[in-house]
Amino acid sequence: MNEECQLMEDYIIQYVNKTIEGQNEIKLINHLKYCPQCREELAFTIKLADLVSNQIKDVPQEVLDSVFAKVPESKIKEDIIVISQIKSALEPLEIVTQLLSTAKKSVNLVFQFI
Amino acid sequence: MKVTFRGDVDGIEFENLMEPYNRILYNYILSRVSNAEDVQDIFQETILAIWQGLDNYKGDSSFKTWTIGIARRKIADFYRRHYKDKDFHSLEEIDMEKTPNEPNPLNHAINSMDIENSLNTLASEDRELLFLIFNAGLTYKEIESISGIPEGTIKSRVYYLKKKLRPLLAEGGI
Numbered sequence: 001m002n003e004e005c006q007l008m009e010d011y012i013i014q015y016v017n018k019t020i021e022g023q024n025e026i027k028l029i030n031h032l033k034y035c036p037q038c039r040e041e042l043a044f045t046i047k048l049a050d051l052v053s054n055q056i057k058d059v060p061q062e063v064l065d066s067v068f069a070k071v072p073e074s075k076i077k078e079d080i081i082v083i084s085q086i087k088s089a090l091e092p093l094e095i096v097t098q099l100l101s102t103a104k105k106s107v108n109l110v111f112q113f114i
Numbered sequence: 115m116k117v118t119f120r121g122d123v124d125g126i127e128f129e130n131l132m133e134p135y136n137r138i139l140y141n142y143i144l145s146r147v148s149n150a151e152d153v154q155d156i157f158q159e160t161i162l163a164i165w166q167g168l169d170n171y172k173g174d175s176s177f178k179t180w181t182i183g184i185a186r187r188k189i190a191d192f193y194r195r196h197y198k199d200k201d202f203h204s205l206e207e208i209d210m211e212k213t214p215n216e217p218n219p220l221n222h223a224i225n226s227m228d229i230e231n232s233l234n235t236l237a238s239e240d241r242e243l244l245f246l247i248f249n250a251g252l253t254y255k256e257i258e259s260i261s262g263i264p265e266g267t268i269k270s271r272v273y274y275l276k277k278k279l280r281p282l283l284a285e286g287g288i
Contacts, residue, residue, distance in 0.1 A: 013247060017252075018251055063140070
């Protein structure tokens with residue numbers, strides 16, 4: 001096995017588990033065109049991946065239900081309520097700020113005339 | 115006030131957030147722990163830890179890698195609690211020097227042609243590695259980030275593992 005094939009071994013794994021980068025994918029495909037050894041390596045790696053993924057099972061619905069029932073009703077809601085409360089608390093302040101900025105503009109305008 | 119990750123997901127239910135990852139996390143635990151009740155307990159702990167830790171997720175790794183890292187710690191906690199390290203072989207404990215001298219657990223499997231079960235005869239750390247690569251779809255770098263095993267060690271481990279499995283898969287003809 002030459003140096004290029006050694007590099008391709010990594011790319012083959014990455015190709016099969018879909019983590020390969022675009023540039024390397026092109027290199028691999030070009031290499032496979034003329035390297036029967038690496039084509040065999042690809043076939044073997046696919047078989048291995050199939051074997052490993054055959055063991056995957058669905059999560060039983062009752063397990064999911066029971067597990068998520070124990071997650072507290074959620075800080076998400078609390079946070080959202082807190083944020084919206086703060087927002088509404090800030091609204092009058094925003095109005096005051098806007099009034100002040102309008103007043104400032106008017107004052108500036110007056111100064112320009114003076 | 116904490117408005118980091120939760121703020122970003124803005125009202126998305128945690129259960130929906132986890133939906134794409136439940137299967138991989140559950141099967142990861144299932145691949146490391148045999149008792150169904152223990153699997154459910156560890157899955158429960160993992161999900162709660164993810165929920166509690168959402169604010170700490172800074173996006174340094176993918177969300178998937180981060181959640182698998184949490185599951186991995188929960189599995190380690192479980193073994194520490196129950197076996198006080200007696201029977202616990204984690205990926206970290208791989209001793210490359212020892213591997214060639216170990217009796218080959220695959221001999222029996224080859225004879226019985228029971229290829230599916232042959233994976234179960236692999237050492238726990240080997241199965242874990244295969245799971246993380248092919249089922250979880252992690253890169254060697256990501257596996258390094260959750261396990262602390264250097265990428266180079268993972269690479270040579272995969273090399274030996276493939277060498278070991280090659281005759282089996284050829285004979286099985288699947």
